[in-house]
Amino acid sequence: MSDKIKFEIEYVIQSSPQLLYQYLVTPSGLSEWFADNVNSRGEKYMFIWDGAEEEAKLLKRKSDEFVRFSWTESNDDSYFEMKIIVDEITKDVSLFITDFAEEDEVDEAKMLWENQISDLKQVLGSK
Numbered sequence: 001m002s003d004k005i006k007f008e009i010e011y012v013i014q015s016s017p018q019l020l021y022q023y024l025v026t027p028s029g030l031s032e033w034f035a036d037n038v039n040s041r042g043e044k045y046m047f048i049w050d051g052a053e054e055e056a057k058l059l060k061r062k063s064d065e066f067v068r069f070s071w072t073e074s075n076d077d078s079y080f081e082m083k084i085i086v087d088e089i090t091k092d093v094s095l096f097i098t099d100f101a102e103e104d105e106v107d108e109a110k111m112l113w114e115n116q117i118s119d120l121k122q123v124l125g126s127k
Contacts, residue, residue, distance in 0.1 A: 004078050004100040009110060010085075011095045011117045014126035017064045017084045020093065023120060024082045025058075025067045033120040045069065076100075095120075 013020055023029035027038040027045070035047040043058040056069040059079060066083035078100035085094045095117065101109035121127065 003103060004076060005103050005106055006078075006098065006100050007106055007110065008099075009097045009113055011097070011121075013093050013095050013117075013121060013124065015093055015124045017086055017093055020084055020095065020124070021064045021067075023123065024084075025061055032123045034116055044072075 023033060027040045030038040030045075030047070035049050037048040039046045039048075040058075045056045045058060047054045047056060055072040057072055059068045059070055061067040064084065066081060068079050068081040070079040079098075080100070081096075081098040083096040083098070085096050086092070087094070097113055097117075099109060099113065
């Protein structure tokens with residue numbers, strides 16, 4: 001592992017886990033909030049932002065629960081994971097993000113996630 005630092009953020013999302021999961025794993029869902037465009041072939045996903053492409057590999061997924069990707073150009077064990085957690089008592093749905101960034105880029109990475117999740121909430125009609 002390089003000198004990347006693991007960080008985790010949690011967001012409350014007003015959505016069913018099933019609907020939310022579709023936005024985390026399908027290219028059409030991811031294209032609505034995560035990147036300008038997303039294409040996939042098997043476990044390979046191509047994320048496109050402003051014409052720049054980044055390839056990620058789908059490492060693991062469990063229906064309506066989580067999805068984990070790793071960037072193919074990363075030469076370390078880093079990944080990013082989006083996990084759906086439902087509170088057993090309140091039934092509130094949270095999206096738990098796990099990601100890695102260089103020490104001096106953690107705040108910037110968190111801000112990027114803030115913006116992405118804000119877009120996701122808009123798409124879902126969540127507050």
